Amino acid sequence: MTSMLAMHRFKLTGLLIMANTGLLLHLLAGEIKPVAGWDWLDIAGEGGSAILLLTWLGLLLKSRPAGYVTNLLFMGLACLFFSLFMDSVDEFVALPDAVTWDGWLESGPMPIGFILMTLGIFHWHQEQLAINEQMRNRERLFREHRQFDKLTPLGDANYLRTQLQLALGEAADKCQPVSLIMLDMDAFSRINREYGQAEGDRLLQVLTQLLLLNLRQHDLLCRLAGDRFVVILPHTGERQAQILAAELGDAVRSLAYKSSRHGERIELSASVVALMARDDATETLLQRLNIAMARAKQSLTVRYG
Incomplete structure (x- = not known):
């Protein structure tokens, strides 16, 4: 597991930098909300979804080598994670009404992530069909010839x-x-x-x-x-x-x-x-x-x- 994740350390580092940059921008531009103002339902929903996406990212990078399909899937999941992470940060930090860029950070990456994920899953499907067709012939021949x-x-x-x-x-x-x-x-x-x-x-x-x-x-x-x-x-x-x-x-x-x-x-x-x-x-x-x-x-x- 460690060796496979090490192959993708630059991807993980880049995602970590982006997430922390977004958090820092919110902290510099706004103020932390009092605990009484926190919406626990939104925190659980958005924060939990972000954690699940981070888990999916880890499983993806643990199981696949570097390549075109892996990059598409990673970028798609990373955009979805970033969008939900920014939504979660917004629950803890109050921004002035004059600030409008937070909406782009929260909503902009979401459709891009879905598009990249769709492309990645399509190419992954094609990849598996080609391998399965080859392996189906070999399984039949294995039973016959050993x-x-x-x-x-x-x-x-x-x-x-x-x-x-x-x-x-x-x-x-x-x-x-x-x-x-x-x-x-x-x-x-x-x-x-x-x-x-x-x-x-x-x-x-x-x-x-x-x-x-x-x-x-x-x-x-x-x-x-x-x-x-x-x-x-x-x-x-x-x-x-x-x-x-x-x-x-x-x-x-x-x-x-x-x-x-x-x-x-x-x-x-x-x-x-x-x-x-x-x-x-x-x-x-x-x-x-x-x-x-x-x-x-x-x-x-x-x-x-």
């Missing part, structure tokens, strides 16, 4: 070979192309060495979800070994496979992954290659793919070594 990786919800190397053989047979019968993508993380051993194996395992789990979100429903992602993944692309020619491979590489580079220990961003990149089957046997096709990856890794070493 050949899945222990760390990620993906098929292992043996399952990859079985499904690739089926895909090649189906492609030959229907005269349809089938392609493969191989993705291998760059300098993954350094992450294990500097941050520990637990961090490396966590990264592989996050990476799995990222790749699933960037694949089509009929694509099949498997973990070949270690930090190396293979995607089977039915009905896909080499040109389209190369486009999809480039998109996966861009997605990895754009991932704002934060370490669980100190919350610092870990820069990521991956070598990605794609090729189309050309009357290959399963092992021959995988061998071609491994050779293409070895050349890509060699080119990376020459460029940065």
Whole structure:
């Protein structure tokens, strides 16, 4: 819990500064009301709602990594919290009639918060639909084959070979192309060495979800070994496979992954290659793919070594 919240400490700090700034403005411009003038019903309703929103914020930040959807949900909840917090402060501080900005502080953030929350929930829903569709296929296959990786919800190397053989047979019968993508993380051993194996395992789990979100429903992602993944692309020619491979590489580079220990961003990149089957046997096709990856890794070493 602490490590996940630490990733969002700047968001929480910003919200704390905004809330205290609003409180300070009220104290400077007005006077504290006597206890007899407090409306306890409004205090309980507005203050209790603000506390609940703050609790929701904590649960959100505890359970989600940094990203676009998380930012939308956080900003929406933060606007709603700020609006209700200002309403609560107004119950304790009396402002002169000439002051009008308090109405903007109390009511202005509310509609903005609802809009941001709606956008965040919509994108969250789309995100879950994509993951659920991928996982539904894997749950069915898990019951049938039991050949899945222990760390990620993906098929292992043996399952990859079985499904690739089926895909090649189906492609030959229907005269349809089938392609493969191989993705291998760059300098993954350094992450294990500097941050520990637990961090490396966590990264592989996050990476799995990222790749699933960037694949089509009929694509099949498997973990070949270690930090190396293979995607089977039915009905896909080499040109389209190369486009999809480039998109996966861009997605990895754009991932704002934060370490669980100190919350610092870990820069990521991956070598990605794609090729189309050309009357290959399963092992021959995988061998071609491994050779293409070895050349890509060699080119990376020459460029940065």
